[in-house]
Amino acid sequence: MIIELFNSPWYLAFMRLSHNEFRGQFKAKGLVLTPQRWAVYETLMGMHGHPDVDDVFGKVAEILPSISLNTVYTTLDWLEENGFAHSVLPRDSAKRYDTTNRPHHHLLCVKCGGLTDFWELYGTDIVPKKIRNQNEVLGVDVTVNILCGNCKPKPAKKSKNSRS
Numbered sequence: 001m002i003i004e005l006f007n008s009p010w011y012l013a014f015m016r017l018s019h020n021e022f023r024g025q026f027k028a029k030g031l032v033l034t035p036q037r038w039a040v041y042e043t044l045m046g047m048h049g050h051p052d053v054d055d056v057f058g059k060v061a062e063i064l065p066s067i068s069l070n071t072v073y074t075t076l077d078w079l080e081e082n083g084f085a086h087s088v089l090p091r092d093s094a095k096r097y098d099t100t101n102r103p104h105h106h107l108l109c110v111k112c113g114g115l116t117d118f119w120e121l122y123g124t125d126i127v128p129k130k131i132r133n134q135n136e137v138l139g140v141d142v143t144v145n146i147l148c149g150n151c152k153p154k155p156a157k158k159s160k161n162s163r164s
Contacts, residue, residue, distance in 0.1 A: 057069050106142070108146065
């Protein structure tokens, strides 16, 4: 039920800043909110899953064909630096972006690259005490490497002629 709430269009729309709020965030950082930057933000917020830069660029280019890949990169970097998006770095894959600001973790299929959120929360207590004592642990980001249901080998079917 809670997962469904946080994935609902209502919640996603609630989390999205208005044009003026977003403009204020840009202005506070000394940046100008251009139509291109607004398009990147709106596009990313409207995408589901964990798109990479090329996915975002492709969608934004449908709206603004003259946008550069560099603008998309720099805008996504700014969004990440300012807490509007988070990146996930799957092994041997491009950086992918996640607009879910609520703490969560990821399941990564090592075969197909599928990336899925999961909501079981692990706090800093899973970090060994010696590390916690010597360092300031800022958070825990768990990525569980899996073979998803589509990639997991199917059990061999027993033939009717085989004897147990």
